[in-house]
Amino acid sequence: MSGTDSRQVSAPVTSYATSEFGLRAEHVSGHRGWRVEDLVRSGLRRNPKRAHLWVSTVLGKHIPVPPAVIFAAAADLGDLVTSALHEHGATDALVFGFAETATGLGHAVAHRMGAGHYLQSTRRFESDVPVIARFEEGHSHATDHLVVPTDPQSLHTDLPVVLVDDEISTGATALDAIRSMQELHHRSLYIVASLVDMRTDRDVTRCQERARDMGVDIVFISLAQGVTHIPDDLPAQVVALPPGPQQHPGSPGRVERLEVSWPEHVPDGGRYGFGHGDWPAFDQAVIVIAGQVAAVLDPARPVIVIGHEEFMYLPQRIAGELSSVVEAPILSQTTTRSPAHVIDHKGYPLRRGYRFIAPEPDAAPDRFLYNATREHPGAQLVVVVDSPADTVALTAPDGLLETLRRGGDDVLVVIVPGTDHRALRATRGQQ
DSSP, X not given: OOSSOTTOOOOOOOOHHHHHHOOEEEEEEESTTOOHHHHEEEEEBOOTTOOEEEEESSSSSSSOBOXXXXXXXXXXXXXXXXXXXXXXXXXXXXXXXXXXXTHHHHHHHHHHHTOSEEEEOBOOOOTTSOOOEEEEOTTSSSOEEEEOOSOGGGGSSSSOEEEEEEEESSSXXXXXXXXXXXXXXXXXXXXXXXXXXXXXXXXXXXXXXXXXXXXOEEEEEEEEEEEEEOOXXXXXXXXXXXXXXXXXXXXXXXXXXXXXXXXXXXXSSSTTOEEGGGHHHHHHHHHHHHHHHHHXXXXXXXXXXXXXXXXXXXXXXXXXXXXXXXXXXXXXXXXXXXOBOOOOOTTOSOOOEEEEEOSSOXXXXXXXXXXXXXXXTTOEEEEEEEGGGOSHHHHSTTSHHHHHHHTTOOEEEEEEOOOOHHHHHHHTTXX
């Protein structure tokens, strides 16, 4: 890790979304000094279902942040989960992260807990990969969550399940996931862990009623709890706004390519399941890749490591390892499917936007990256993608790499061989 204070976040300021539209989140309570205003900023997005966006300051999604900040928040949340499990007489759990935003957070929480198994949902459909379960996220821009472990029996144990998300708005997504998991195998305890919990009293009551109906205990824990103020006409107001700037003009940058290796028997994330025994080889592979990346970087320039949508944790870990071998500041963030409203206004968290086509075939073709070098001029961008995303669309004129290059950014794209579902099953002896 770098020398950056792992609890350091940017100073709270009045957001443009608050001053102009009345959108705000207020702190109610917190854990270990965490406050709602430390963890989220008020943003806007072009979604008629939900026009507000709570932009996390510690997640490494929309805002580039030091990896130490990401892992410090995950560690505190993991400690809370461990305490809750012990209170219920449990010592282990299946940890589950929600795509796309909380896949890295969930994996980091599982690491902190020393959990026996981690699994995430995915939005990447693969015709030859069996879908074991699915559920929906009603307010999201992309609603379908697929569950595709190599070992379906990991969902058929009596272990408690820890559901990890960045933010709980109503609890509806978690409840739908629990319903889906209960249909596969009935268990007695679920813990829903999030950075912030913004549920109303009515939402809390609804969650309690659903838990009773399903015959399970559902415990909600978070680093901070708050209340939101969302104007009823906010979706109409946001739709009426003129489009914000989607690219920063500048002298064209350059793009370099680095292909690295990855052990076939080690999952590159939680999409197909990640066991406690996978950690040693995973950690060693991260060290090797970080060394290869560091060797081709300018050591005097800041670095922003950019993951690809739900492919978050491995890029974050590479960023963390770079922090220990590169003296320049190292930050991390990720691309997203969510179309947010961009405006270059002091106090607003989405001040620059990049729009590009999805590298993989998808019904929703647009993808986005926010901020990047806006607050870090001259930074080198290290884009880390797995091989299924290494397509013609990635390098197309309206693809991610060219979009960044035309904006004046220097880009190093790192291609990691994607985990093969069938090969991983074979190496684990699963039928």
